[in-house]
Structure formats: structure tokens, C-alpha cells
Amino acid sequence: MAAEPFVYHRQGRSRATIGVVLAVWIAAILAILLVQASPWLMAALVLFTLPALWEVWANPSAGLRMDRDGIHWFTGKRAATLKWTEVDHMRLDTRIDLSVRISAVLLSGRKLRLPYEATPPHKAFEAALHHLGVRTERHHFSWIG
Known part of the structure; x- marks a missing residue:
């Protein structure tokens, strides 16, 4: 037998990846709005999420x-x-x-x-x-x- x-x-697209990317972006926006964090510093932080965003978009x-x-x-x-x-x-x-x-x-x-x-x-x-x-x-x- x-x-x-x-x-x-x-699939490349997962709830965990989407959740982490959203959390980082929301935290960066809130840091800019609420504690007046440097937008350049937050932009640098958000850059690290771009590979994950590409994986979510392309969904390999x-x-x-x-x-x-x-x-x-x-x-x-x-x-x-x-x-x-x-x-x-x-x-x-x-x-x-x-x-x-x-x-x-x-x-x-x-x-x-x-x-x-x-x-x-x-x-x-x-x-x-x-x-x-x-x-x-x-x-x-x-x-x-």
C-alpha cells in the first residue's frame, strides 16, 4: 500500500504580519501626534516594515x-x-x-x-x-x- x-x-500574507505592520505604523503615527516624536525618526522606524509590506502585497x-x-x-x-x-x-x-x-x-x-x-x-x-x-x-x- x-x-x-x-x-x-x-502563503506570504498572514494575520500576524499584517498585525505587526499595522501596530508599528499606528505606534509611529501616535508618537508623532501625541509626543511630538521626530517624523524623520519615525519614518526610519517605518522603513523596517517595508519588506513585510511587500510580502503582504505580493502574497508569495x-x-x-x-x-x-x-x-x-x-x-x-x-x-x-x-x-x-x-x-x-x-x-x-x-x-x-x-x-x-x-x-x-x-x-x-x-x-x-x-x-x-x-x-x-x-x-x-x-x-x-x-x-x-x-x-x-x-x-x-x-x-x-
Whole structure:
């Protein structure tokens, strides 16, 4: 019996992003109006929200699909497909900020990093990999070595 494919999909536009951008803009406007903050200083603060605003406007999609044959991921205009016969194992690296980066380690030793925006929650992803019989390696952040 064939294993069910594992599918993950996300959109760039999220309530959290919209909420944070709105909060920063409202705080900057209120600071100008109520405490007479420098408009130039508040404009500099608001500039940091422009990448998030672009993500909300463009609403890029990203995702990943795994089945018994291989893995396919996409983000924006980039996409890649690997067959499991090319992959030695999948490496999950926990970073200092506790995010998890995922790489496909090929039989040749070359590593292909999955784009972060196309990466599903790591526990569900690792469980799906084990269900498909794909070997995984976990590497946790450490200050030494």
C-alpha cells in the first residue's frame, strides 16, 4: 500500500504580519501626534516594515510535497525536485534562534538547503520522512564544536 503524500503549503500574507505592520505604523503615527516624536525618526522606524509590506502585497506562495518517489519544493519562482534515490539522508539543523533548517544530503555529499519559507513544522516533517523510510540526522545548536 502506497504511503499518503505529505503536503505543506503557505502563503506570504498572514494575520500576524499584517498585525505587526499595522501596530508599528499606528505606534509611529501616535508618537508623532501625541509626543511630538521626530517624523524623520519615525519614518526610519517605518522603513523596517517595508519588506513585510511587500510580502503582504505580493502574497508569495511556498510549499513542499513528499511521496514515496521523492520530494518537490517551491517558493516564488524557484522550484526543485529530488528523487529519494539521489538522497543519502535529510539533515535537520537547530539554530541558535531555535528555528530548524533542513538540508537534503545527496549521495555525492553535496547539500541542498530547502528554502526556509517552504519548510514545514519540523516535527511533522521528520515524522513524515520516517514514515517514508528516509533516514534523518538531527544536529542541535551548541556553543562548542
